[in-house]
Amino acid sequence: MTIEFVQAGAVATIRIARPEKLNALSLQMYADLGAAFARARDDDTVNAVVLTGTGARAFCVGADLTESIPALASGRFDISAWDPAHLKGQHFHKPLVCAVRGLCIGGGFEIMLASDIRIAASDAVFQLPEPGHGFVPAGGTLVRLVRQIGYAHAMEMMLTARRFSPAEMLRFGVVNEVVPPEDLEARALEIATGIAALSPNAVQTIKEAALTLQDAPWEEAFAREALLGQRTFTSDDAKRGLAAFASRAARSSG
CATH class of the missing domain: 3.90.226.10 (2-enoyl-CoA Hydratase; Chain A, domain 1)
Known part of the structure; x- marks a missing residue:
């Protein structure tokens, strides 16, 4: 091997x-x-x-x-x-x-x-x-x-x-x-x-965008970027991350 x-x-x-x-x-x-x-x-x-x-x-x-x-x-x-x-x-x-x-x-x-x-x-x-x-x-x-x-x-x-x-x-x-x-x-x-150690979904989406959006026309690239962003915001990784952020913010304000 x-x-x-x-x-x-x-x-x-x-x-x-x-x-x-x-x-x-x-x-x-x-x-x-x-x-x-x-x-x-x-x-x-x-x-x-x-x-x-x-x-x-x-x-x-x-x-x-x-x-x-x-x-x-x-x-x-x-x-x-x-x-x-x-x-x-x-x-x-x-x-x-x-x-x-x-x-x-x-x-x-x-x-x-x-x-x-x-x-x-x-x-x-x-x-x-x-x-x-x-x-x-x-x-x-x-x-x-x-x-x-x-x-x-x-x-x-x-x-x-x-x-x-x-x-x-x-x-x-x-x-x-x-x-x-x-x-x-x-x-x-x-x-x-x-x-x-970071969100696999977010990291892989960033790489996907870097590989696929660079040669697209600007308007198309921005539209596809928004779709990719929306996809990550609705992922389980994002939900956990946002919940953890909200919990930390609540503790610091209390």
């Missing part, structure tokens, strides 16, 4: 565990990673997810080229088979925190882009090398990167194929924080645990 799934409380940790190959993904691992995301999505006891890699050398360097290149070059392999691992077209509304150490290259970078909050170790290295090999980063990057960080920074990353430092990724807005390597997983778990 090279994709590990461990749950502690309301937080699931998905780990790419093939350090001897820099956590390169075999075809089976791509399928297993997609299945791990689906497991977390469908389990009501999971409120947040941490994604990371095993070892100090790499988060993930993407596909295992010794296996994937023959499959892709044959023309008989449908690259959309990797969509579940890249969360392309997936209704994955649970918060996903990514902890990156070492190499985060190619498909590994693309998988990271599917996460919501990214914590990088100070020794992380980021790269989209695809143009140097004659192909493109089509695992979600062509769609996500410009939307997430803007045209100029996205094009610099995609067109130059050079390596980028954690400091550059922080400046570009690709990652949220840079921490010492020894603090990486603890910090990611701290963030995920804090989110998991």
Whole structure:
């Protein structure tokens, strides 16, 4: 098993565990990673997810080229088979925190882009090398990167194929924080645990809105926002939260 799934409380940790190959993904691992995301999505006891890699050398360097290149070059392999691992077209509304150490290259970078909050170790290295090999980063990057960080920074990353430092990724807005390597997983778990303690319905609705409203026309987006807000106000989570607030207010005024 090279994709590990461990749950502690309301937080699931998905780990790419093939350090001897820099956590390169075999075809089976791509399928297993997609299945791990689906497991977390469908389990009501999971409120947040941490994604990371095993070892100090790499988060993930993407596909295992010794296996994937023959499959892709044959023309008989449908690259959309990797969509579940890249969360392309997936209704994955649970918060996903990514902890990156070492190499985060190619498909590994693309998988990271599917996460919501990214914590990088100070020794992380980021790269989209695809143009140097004659192909493109089509695992979600062509769609996500410009939307997430803007045209100029996205094009610099995609067109130059050079390596980028954690400091550059922080400046570009690709990652949220840079921490010492020894603090990486603890910090990611701290963030995920804090989110998991909040209302699952509210948190997942916020993510749903962020993913679905950004490209809608303003009037439509505002109308859909109101519907999502109304849905949360009538949820059991909101009823409990409002009742607790009212109780605290009554005690403080008394």
